[in-house]
Amino acid sequence: MLSIRSLFTSALLALPVALATGINDFDCESSSNPVVLLHGLGATYYEDLNFLQYWLQNEGYCTYSLTYGAYEGFPFVGGLKAINESAPEIAAYIREVVDKTGKPKVNLVGHSEGAFQSLYVPKFEGVSDKIDRIVAIAPPTHSTTFAGLYELAYILGNATRAVVGDVLDTVGCAACNDLGPDGPAVDRLNDGTPIAQPGNNITIIASKTDELVTPPTTAFVHEDGVRNVWVQSTCPLDPVGHIGEAYDLNVWNLVKNALDDTPDRKFVCLIGSPGK
Ligand SMILES: *[C@@H]1O[C@H](CO)[C@@H](O)[C@H](O)[C@H]1NC(C)=O
Numbered sequence: 481m482l483s484i485r486s487l488f489t490s491a492l493l494a495l496p497v498a499l500a501t502g503i504n505d506f507d508c509e510s511s512s513n514p515v516v517l518l519h520g521l522g523a524t525y526y527e528d529l530n531f532l533q534y535w536l537q538n539e540g541y542c543t544y545s546l547t548y549g550a551y552e553g554f555p556f557v558g559g560l561k562a563i564n565e566s567a568p569e570i571a572a573y574i575r576e577v578v579d580k581t582g583k584p585k586v587n588l589v590g591h592s593e594g595a596f597q598s599l600y601v602p603k604f605e606g607v608s609d610k611i612d613r614i615v616a617i618a619p620p621t622h623s624t625t626f627a628g629l630y631e632l633a634y635i636l637g638n639a640t641r642a643v644v645g646d647v648l649d650t651v652g653c654a655a656c657n658d659l660g661p662d663g664p665a666v667d668r669l670n671d672g673t674p675i676a677q678p679g680n681n682i683t684i685i686a687s688k689t690d691e692l693v694t695p696p697t698t699a700f701v702h703e704d705g706v707r708n709v710w711v712q713s714t715c716p717l718d719p720v721g722h723i724g725e726a727y728d729l730n731v732w733n734l735v736k737n738a739l740d741d742t743p744d745r746k747f748v749c750l751i752g753s754p755g756k
């Protein structure tokens with residue numbers, strides 16, 4: 481285990497990881513709701529959405545994030561636990577942010593599994609009254625292929641691929657099973673009652689060129705209170721893929737528009753990061 485940890489540490493040091501400095505600052509002041517970010521499968525609070533988090537801070541938001549769904553002994557690989565085990569961790573964190581910031585409600589921004597949780601947690605964990613706006617980037621709402629999902633566990637990239645494989649061999653990937661076809665968490669989220677909870681305003685952002693959460697329309701929720709947005713409706717030339725969605729300035733601007741409820745605010749589209 482020691483060797484796995486040190487391997488991870490050296491792998492992480494090799495990545496352009498922006499380590500926590502200004503995040504999770506409960507004294508942060510903003511006129512907007514605190515923003516809680518939920519990372520994807522295989523990631524942690526300081527990876528995946530970390531660059532978006534810093535960008536949002538520069539835009540004037542106070543941001544908060546946690547690593548959820550990690551097994552003891554493997555703190556660097558989050559989101560592996562079953563969805564219904566991670567969900568209470570996330571709900572507890574939302575309550576903590578509300579308590580410590582003194583704001584009545586937070587906004588949620590999730591990517592991939594984190595986006596799925598941004599829909600699942602308000603529905604099942606009794607915190608929907610503490611949430612205002614939800615921005616879900618590429619949630620596998622109605623499931624995706626198991627093969628694609630398993631790939632998400634490697635979101636950290638090549639540097640740690642072998643190590644992540646070790647972790648998966650040891651603890652498995654309950655979340656992968658949960659989010660696949662007929663996965664228990666997918667079935668529960670789609671149990672015939674609304675996904676959108678009263679008072680929650682949901683924006684779902686998906687890319688037509690998402691190669692992992694497939695088909696990309698699986699993300700969308702066709703209910704009142706939900707706005708479904710293709711990246712390409714605003715930025716037709718953005719070929720962004722699933723992992724790239726977390727690092728794509730066009731997506732970030734769409735997130736900002738959703739948080740501010742200014743869906744028609746114009747911004748200059750960049751040609752996004754292609755592929756993953
Ligand atoms: C949580 O979900 C798993 C499937 O991923 C299921 O086996 C388990 O029974 C669920 N636990 C509870 C308490 O509902």
Ligand SMILES: *[C@@H]1O[C@H](CO)[C@@H](O)[C@H](O)[C@H]1NC(C)=O
Nearest residue numbers: 635636637638639640641756
């Ligand atoms: C990952 O590894 C593959 C094959 O070894 C290589 O083609 C690809 O460029 C690598 N990707 C990154 C992001 O390093």
Ligand SMILES: *[C@@H]1O[C@H](CO)[C@@H](O)[C@H](O)[C@H]1NC(C)=O
Nearest residue numbers: 678679680681682704705741
């Ligand atoms: C979502 O926001 C829009 C615009 O602010 C508002 O008209 C609508 O009632 C909100 N929906 C919910 C479910 O709160």
